[in-house]
Amino acid sequence: MSGHDREQAGVTDRNRRQDSQRAPRTMPARDADPMRGLEPPPVRTPETDEMKELLQRRLRGASPWSGPLLKRALRDAVVKLDPRHLVTNPVMLVVEIGALWTTAVTLAQLVVPELGRGFSLGFGIQISLWLWFTVLFANFAEALAEARGKAQAETLRATRKETPARRLRDGREELVPSSQLRKGDIVLVREGEIIPGDGEVVEGIAYVNEAVITGESAPVLKEPGTDIRSGVTAGTQVVSDWLKIRITADPGESFLDRMIALVEGARRQKTPNEIALTILLVGLTLVFLLVVATVEPFAIYAGNPVATVVLVALLVCLMPTTIGGLLPAIGIAGMDRVARFNVLALSGRAIEAAGDVDVLLLDKTGTITYGNRLAAEIIPVNGASLLDALIAARQSSLADQTPEGRSLLALAEQMGAPATEGIRPDAEIIAFTAQARLSGLRQGGHEYLKGAPEAILARTGEGAPADLNEQIERIAREGGTPLALALDGRVVGVVHFKDTVKPGLRQRFQEFRRMGIKTIMITGDNPLTAATIAREAGVDEFVAGAKPEDKIEIIRELQRQGHLVAMTGDGTNDAPALAQADVALAMNSGTAAAKEAANLVDLDSNPTKLIEVIALGKQLLITRGAITTFSIANDVAKYFAIIPAMFATAYPELGTLDVMRLATPESAILSAVIFNALIIVALVPLALRGVGYRPAPAAELLRRNLLVYGVGGIVAPFIGIKLIDLIIAALGLA
Numbered sequence: 180m181s182g183h184d185r186e187q188a189g190v191t192d193r194n195r196r197q198d199s200q201r202a203p204r205t206m207p208a209r210d211a212d213p214m215r216g217l218e219p220p221p222v223r224t225p226e227t228d229e230m231k232e233l234l235q236r237r238l239r240g241a242s243p244w245s246g247p248l249l250k251r252a253l254r255d256a257v258v259k260l261d262p263r264h265l266v267t268n269p270v271m272l273v274v275e276i277g278a279l280w281t282t283a284v285t286l287a288q289l290v291v292p293e294l295g296r297g298f299s300l301g302f303g304i305q306i307s308l309w310l311w312f313t314v315l316f317a318n319f320a321e322a323l324a325e326a327r328g329k330a331q332a333e334t335l336r337a338t339r340k341e342t343p344a345r346r347l348r349d350g351r352e353e354l355v356p357s358s359q360l361r362k363g364d365i366v367l368v369r370e371g372e373i374i375p376g377d378g379e380v381v382e383g384i385a386y387v388n389e390a391v392i393t394g395e396s397a398p399v400l401k402e403p404g405t406d407i408r409s410g411v412t413a414g415t416q417v418v419s420d421w422l423k424i425r426i427t428a429d430p431g432e433s434f435l436d437r438m439i440a441l442v443e444g445a446r447r448q449k450t451p452n453e454i455a456l457t458i459l460l461v462g463l464t465l466v467f468l469l470v471v472a473t474v475e476p477f478a479i480y481a482g483n484p485v486a487t488v489v490l491v492a493l494l495v496c497l498m499p500t501t502i503g504g505l506l507p508a509i510g511i512a513g514m515d516r517v518a519r520f521n522v523l524a525l526s527g528r529a530i531e532a533a534g535d536v537d538v539l540l541l542d543k544t545g546t547i548t549y550g551n552r553l554a555a556e557i558i559p560v561n562g563a564s565l566l567d568a569l570i571a572a573r574q575s576s577l578a579d580q581t582p583e584g585r586s587l588l589a590l591a592e593q594m595g596a597p598a599t600e601g602i603r604p605d606a607e608i609i610a611f612t613a614q615a616r617l618s619g620l621r622q623g624g625h626e627y628l629k630g631a632p633e634a635i636l637a638r639t640g641e642g643a644p645a646d647l648n649e650q651i652e653r654i655a656r657e658g659g660t661p662l663a664l665a666l667d668g669r670v671v672g673v674v675h676f677k678d679t680v681k682p683g684l685r686q687r688f689q690e691f692r693r694m695g696i697k698t699i700m701i702t703g704d705n706p707l708t709a710a711t712i713a714r715e716a717g718v719d720e721f722v723a724g725a726k727p728e729d730k731i732e733i734i735r736e737l738q739r740q741g742h743l744v745a746m747t748g749d750g751t752n753d754a755p756a757l758a759q760a761d762v763a764l765a766m767n768s769g770t771a772a773a774k775e776a777a778n779l780v781d782l783d784s785n786p787t788k789l790i791e792v793i794a795l796g797k798q799l800l801i802t803r804g805a806i807t808t809f810s811i812a813n814d815v816a817k818y819f820a821i822i823p824a825m826f827a828t829a830y831p832e833l834g835t836l837d838v839m840r841l842a843t844p845e846s847a848i849l850s851a852v853i854f855n856a857l858i859i860v861a862l863v864p865l866a867l868r869g870v871g872y873r874p875a876p877a878a879e880l881l882r883r884n885l886l887v888y889g890v891g892g893i894v895a896p897f898i899g900i901k902l903i904d905l906i907i908a909a910l911g912l913a
Contacts, residue, residue: 247330248323248326248327248330249323251322251326251330252319252322252325252326253322255318255322256318256319256321256322257318259318259321259322260275260318265314268457268504268506268507269460269461270460270461270498270503270504273464273495273498274313274495274498277491277494278311278313280487280491281306281487281488282307282311284303284487284488285300285303285307285488298486298488298489299845302488305849305912306488306492306852307488309849309853310492310495310852310856312856313500313855316856316857316859317503317504317859320504320505320508320866320867321507321508323508323863323867325511341357341358342357342375343355343357344356344360344366344368345368345369346360346364346365346366347367352367357375357376357413357430360376360429361429362427362428364425365424365426366423367422367423368421368422368424369421370418370420370421371418372416372417373414373416373417374411374412374413374414374415374416374417374422375413376424376428376430376433377411377426377427377428377434378410378424378425378427378771379410379425379427379770380409380410380411380424381403381425382403382423383420383421383422383423384401384402384422385419385420386398386400386418386419386420387399387411387418387422388415388418389412389767391414391415398419401422403580409768409770410769412767413428413433413435434767434774449510449527450510450528451528451531452800453510456506456807460502460503463498467497470497471490471494471497474490474493478825483826485825489825492849492851492852493825493848495852495855496817496821497814497817497818499807499814500810500855500859501810501858502803502806502809502811505806505863505866506803508866508867509799509802509803509866510799512866512867513795513796513798513799514527514530515867517530517795520788520795522764522782522791523780524778524779525777525778525780529763529778529779530795532743532761533745533793533796533797534796534799534800534801535800536696536743536796537697537742538696538697538742538745539691539696539699539745540744540746540747541699541700541718541747541786542701543701543702543709546747546787547684547712547716548680549678549679551582551678552586552677553586553676554583554587554589554674555659555675555677557587557590557594557672557673557675558650560644560646560647561646561647561669561670561671562644563666563670563671563672566595566597567666567671567672568664568671568672569594569595569597569672570591570666571627571665571672572587572590572591573591573592573599574599574620575620575628575664576588576591576629577620578602578608578610578618578620579611579618581611587629603622603623606620606621606622607621608620608621611630613703613727613752614726616634616703616726617634617635617638618630625667626665626666626667627665627666629663629665629674630662631662631703631705632647632651632705633724635663635665636670638665639668639669639670640668641670644670651673654673655705655706656711657675658677658680658708658711658712658715659677659678660675660677660678660704660708661673661675661676661705662674662676681787684717687787687790688716688718689717690874691790694874695876695877696793697719698718699718699719699733700718700720700721700722701722701729701730702724703723703725703726704723705723705724706723708723709721709724710723727750727753727755727756728755730753730756731755734759734760738759738761744760744761744762745761745763745764746763746789747763747764747765747766747786748763748764748765748773748777749765749769749773749784749786750769751772753765754770754772754773755776757773757776757777762778762779762793762796763776763777763778763779764777764780764788764789765781766781766784766786767780767781767782767784794874795869797872798869802865802869805865805870805884805887806865806888808885809862809888809891809892809895812889812890812891813858813893813895815892815893815896816896816897817851817854817900819836819838819839819897820839820850820851820896820900821851822836824837824844824847824848838897839897839900839901839904841900842908846904846907846908846912847900849903849907850900850901850904853903854896854900858895858899
């Protein structure tokens with residue numbers, strides 16, 4: 180039997196135990212169906228799941244240049260010519276107004292020839308066409324960036340179907356449509372059935388296929404009592420055993436609904452950086468508009484009037500149309516790149532903020548270590564016998580459904596703990612809380628506790644035995660986590676829980692240091708254990724003995740010092756800190772409260788994914804800066820192409836600026852307009868893919884961008900405009 184099969188068998192066996200203990204009270208009989216006339220919840224076949232998973236993978240890995248996406252983008256580019264859409268992009272709105280004006284003036288020339296003074300009909304038509312192409316190319320870039328998200332949204336929407344749900348009320352089971360479920364409802368989902376709504380597992384242990392959401396076919400274990408594995412999502416499928424789930428979202432507010440709206444772009448808003456850059460571009464556009472407006476009086480004074488079509492062409496070429504046309508695509512593509520890592524960005528602001536983060540807070544468990552702490556040793560202390568320690572370990576873990584609790588129960592029984600009675604109906608379960616930091620059981624006149632050593636000592640009121648301190652220090656030096664055991668108010672043992680540091684983190688944290696990002700590990704462990712793990716992982720600092728409420732204070736203090744802070748979390752007690760952090764990555768397997776508080780959700784529930792998100796955020800900022808630099812540098816070359824051509828006759832001295840020696844004034848203007856349009860198309864792959872990024876200090880990245888995109892932005896137009904001019908001259912187009 181494989182390891183997976185053994186784990187499956189263990190899950191089934193545990194569910195049988197739960198059934199035998201609790202089914203008479205809460206589990207309705209399968210044939211006691213109060214709504215016998217309704218169809219049972221649908222069961223999806225493996226073939227259907229495989230097809231859906233294949234489609235999901237294909238969408239995530241699809242090239243933006245694939246046929247269906249290109250067709251959609253071309254269609255949307257035309258639709259986006261609507262001025263109501265372009266209002267959000269002032270630069271391209273001005274270009275469209277210019278295209279409308281030149282088109283009107285050119286067509287009017289057919290009726291009133293005097294309106295065509297200063298330019299030929301063919302020249303006017305060509306200028307108008309290329310101005311329209313400029314707007315279309317910008318719209319195409321944005322539509323292409325959106326196309327993948329819209330395709331994903333359609334696939335997700337296909338999975339969002341009305342699903343009959345087994346709602347439990349007053350000990351009875353009733354079948355209702357999933358649209359009638361509300362927050363707080365308890366539903367029963369059996370093997371092969373679809374989970375009807377977002378929720379948290381309150382009873383049962385089962386494997387769930389989350390391929391619809393994550394694209395991964397491997398089932399995920401779900402169980403109550405843990406922030407990491409208790410959350411479930413509507414549309415996923417229970418593939419073994421059964422679960423009782425408390426619904427946490429009303430219809431239309433589920434995680435799947437939010438995913439559809441976000442990947443479709445319906446809720447995308449401009450980020451602060453985009454707003455600031457848009458204001459800059461509008462300012463430059465107004466400046467160039469004033470410049471062009473003053474050209475006509477000078478031209479008339481010089482006895483060389485300039486046609487309106489030429490003035491519009493001059494304005495469009497001088498405006499920062501390259502970044503203006505690609506700015507929306509860069510932001511959308513940034514969110515799409517994050518989505519390819521199976522991270523859902525709830526706002527573009529989160530990705531931008533990730534690029535500016537300079538402090539990274541990391542939970543030890545699950546982020547730096549694997550988080551699957553298992554009991555490895557039970558050691559008696561304080562003069563107690565091994566039997567007392569084993570009894571305390573076993574009894575204090577009877578009601579503990581966490582992996583750590585089950586591993587301690589199994590180890591105690593393996594080491595010879597007597598198989599005494601289970602939990603009595605009159606027993607008092609002492610539940611674990613982040614504040615108390617202990618748990619256990621009180622029954623039959625005895626109290627059995629396990630928890631953090633300082634919490635247990637505070638509960639028992641006794642001083643720390645010398646051998647307890649020795650064992651705690653030994654376990655901490657080995658990188659383990661010690662838990663103390665108490666029986667009837669007396670410390671009787673210590674448990675050694677082992678965890679493993681994830682490989683490769685030291686190298687990643689070194690990269691962060693090169694980027695100027697400080698890493699801080701937060702853990703509830705004692706300082707010795709924390710120091711050992713921190714040294715092995717290579718983090719810069721650590722905070723030991725931290726409670727959940729300490730996280731938010733740490734974040735606030737760092738923010739008061741001017742830092743931008745990122746953190747991960749999965750539990751309800753992480754929600755306040757996630758809401759306070761500038762960048763907050765919640766786990767999809769975590770609680771609804773954590774996902775609501777965060778601005779990023781990792782569908783794979785991998786806390787280390789925050790490292791990739793920060794790199795993608797920096798890539799987004801660098802891409803936007805690089806194309807902005809290239810766009811503004813472009814204007815220099817276009818200035819040298821158009822101004823000398825327009826005024827060389829009136830002011831022969833300007834001939835010294837005509838370094839490109841273009842064929843004719845009309846050819847020079849047309850070449851610049853064509854280049855202005857084509858450069859948008861040429862830069863679309865860069866906008867969608869992003870500028871290549873490697874960890875380096877900010878000053879080094881700035882120098883590199885100025886050299887590559889600043890100098891490149893000056894040189895490329897000289898070459899491009901000259902080549903276009905040669906083609907135009909050869910074809911006799913101007």
